[in-house]
Amino acid sequence: MGEDEVQKLIVRGGNRLQGRVKISGAKNAALAILPAVLLASEKVLLNNVPDIIDVRTMLRIVEDMGMTIRRRGRNSLEFHPSGLRGFSPPFSLVQKIRASSYLMGSLLGRFGKAMVPVPGGCDLGPRPIDQHLKGFTALGAACRIEHGVIRLAADKLTGAHIYLDVVSVGATVNLMLGAVLAEGRTVLENVAKEPEVVDLANMLNAMGAVVKGAGTDVIKIDGVRALGGAEHAIIPDRIEAGTFMLGAAATGGKVTVGEVIPKHLEAVTAKLREMGVAVEVEPEQITVSRTGPLLPSDLKTFPYPGFPTDLQPLGMVLLTAAPGTSIVTENVFDNRFRHVDELEKMGAQIKVEGRAAVIDGGVPLSGAPVSATDLRAGAALLVAGLIARGETVLGEVDHIYRGYENIENKLTALGAQIKRQNRGGSSGLTGDPG
Numbered sequence: 336m337g338e339d340e341v342q343k344l345i346v347r348g349g350n351r352l353q354g355r356v357k358i359s360g361a362k363n364a365a366l367a368i369l370p371a372v373l374l375a376s377e378k379v380l381l382n383n384v385p386d387i388i389d390v391r392t393m394l395r396i397v398e399d400m401g402m403t404i405r406r407r408g409r410n411s412l413e414f415h416p417s418g419l420r421g422f423s424p425p426f427s428l429v430q431k432i433r434a435s436s437y438l439m440g441s442l443l444g445r446f447g448k449a450m451v452p453v454p455g456g457c458d459l460g461p462r463p464i465d466q467h468l469k470g471f472t473a474l475g476a477a478c479r480i481e482h483g484v485i486r487l488a489a490d491k492l493t494g495a496h497i498y499l500d501v502v503s504v505g506a507t508v509n510l511m512l513g514a515v516l517a518e519g520r521t522v523l524e525n526v527a528k529e530p531e532v533v534d535l536a537n538m539l540n541a542m543g544a545v546v547k548g549a550g551t552d553v554i555k556i557d558g559v560r561a562l563g564g565a566e567h568a569i570i571p572d573r574i575e576a577g578t579f580m581l582g583a584a585a586t587g588g589k590v591t592v593g594e595v596i597p598k599h600l601e602a603v604t605a606k607l608r609e610m611g612v613a614v615e616v617e618p619e620q621i622t623v624s625r626t627g628p629l630l631p632s633d634l635k636t637f638p639y640p641g642f643p644t645d646l647q648p649l650g651m652v653l654l655t656a657a658p659g660t661s662i663v664t665e666n667v668f669d670n671r672f673r674h675v676d677e678l679e680k681m682g683a684q685i686k687v688e689g690r691a692a693v694i695d696g697g698v699p700l701s702g703a704p705v706s707a708t709d710l711r712a713g714a715a716l717l718v719a720g721l722i723a724r725g726e727t728v729l730g731e732v733d734h735i736y737r738g739y740e741n742i743e744n745k746l747t748a749l750g751a752q753i754k755r756q757n758r759g760g761s762s763g764l765t766g767d768p769g
Contacts, residue, residue, distance in 0.1 A: 346720030377564030440512030494519030631659035658697030
């Protein structure tokens with residue numbers, strides 16, 4: 336049964352997660368790298384591509400624009416750009432994912448023009464694109480928005496010195512994509528330092544770009560005439576890894592998260608240890624185990640290398656199991672407490688005050704009908720269902736499949752009890768043929 340057929344997930348609580356899980360390729364890296372493939376003049380081979388809904392949507396977009404894609408395995412794809420055409424991706428697909436905004440930079444770089452609808456994605460509050468457009472203007476493009484469509488055009492892109500007023504992963508990625516084929520040097524200051532930005536830079540350099548400084552707050556790009564082909568493996572998904580780490584701690588289990596880059600997870604590791612959870616770090620894996628009670632903690636989200644906003648909902652679930660008072664402060668997005676209402680249906684004691692949520696932890700959760708309000712909230716509610724008494728019925732699960740590959744089967748292999756209910760009404764254990 337395909338993920339598009341799943342209507343609800345039914346979670347039976349009470350089992351500890353135990354065992355080993357392999358982490359998939361990073362969603363946010365893949366969604367930045369796939370638009371970069373549009374800049375290639377030769378064959379590109381991508382490995383460790385996560386098989387998730389957002390990636391499938393991006394693949395449909397680039398295929399619709401004339402890219403030939405051959406699958407070499409579930410997670411390996413070969414791209415042939417010789418048939419690329421046009422600078423206006425299909426609107427119906429673009430509006431499904433926020434990362435479609437990256438097409439602005441790659442199409443502007445490749446064709447000197449781009450017409451891209453204002454993108455969609457999870458509703459996490461305002462995420463303006465003013466820094467993207469400011470940067471494109473500095474590179475020499477004319478930018479305007481008409482009837483919900485962003486229109487960009489440039490006779491020639493020229494390197495420029497661009498300072499971002501706010502640290503933005505999206506603007507950093509877009510301006511990197513737009514600058515690699517610009518004439519001369521581009522200097523981007525106050526940029527995002529996320530590992531996904533570094534992965535994109537490594538991919539672009541493998542294609543022949545000259546990008547230096549990714550992972551710091553200043554990136555320097557010397558434009559080249561053309562980019563060739565490359566073979567690249569996408570980094571492991573630190574948010575998926577963090578999901579299983581927090582899930583292991585919440586359920587009082589022991590899970591080894593394999594094939595990860597531990598440095599990308601240092602903020603999560605530190606917070607778990609602060610809460611009394613044992614964390615063993617090895618070169619390519621992390622083992623999380625808990626046998627005693629959790630300690631309350633204050634959790635604050637920040638851009639990398641701080642605690643990831645994408646793991647804030649899961650961190651909140653973990654804190655509901657810690658006796659005492661904890662405070663979660665959301666410093667990245669304005670609208671990332673929508674999962675609180677759903678957790679309260681399960682008995683969580685949480686009071687939201689502006690950007691802070693005060694949690695009175697240690698009150699056992701109980702199963703209830705809840706809905707995934709966005710991608711990461713959906714994962715958090717899955718974990719909440721694992722620690723709740725009784726049965727949790729989770730709806731709006733399409734959000735979860737946007738960013739997690741095979742998540743219920745991975746959880747089931749660790750001892751979780753999860754059933755799928757499809758849109759026709761039938762249900763079965765995850766992993767059943769359908």
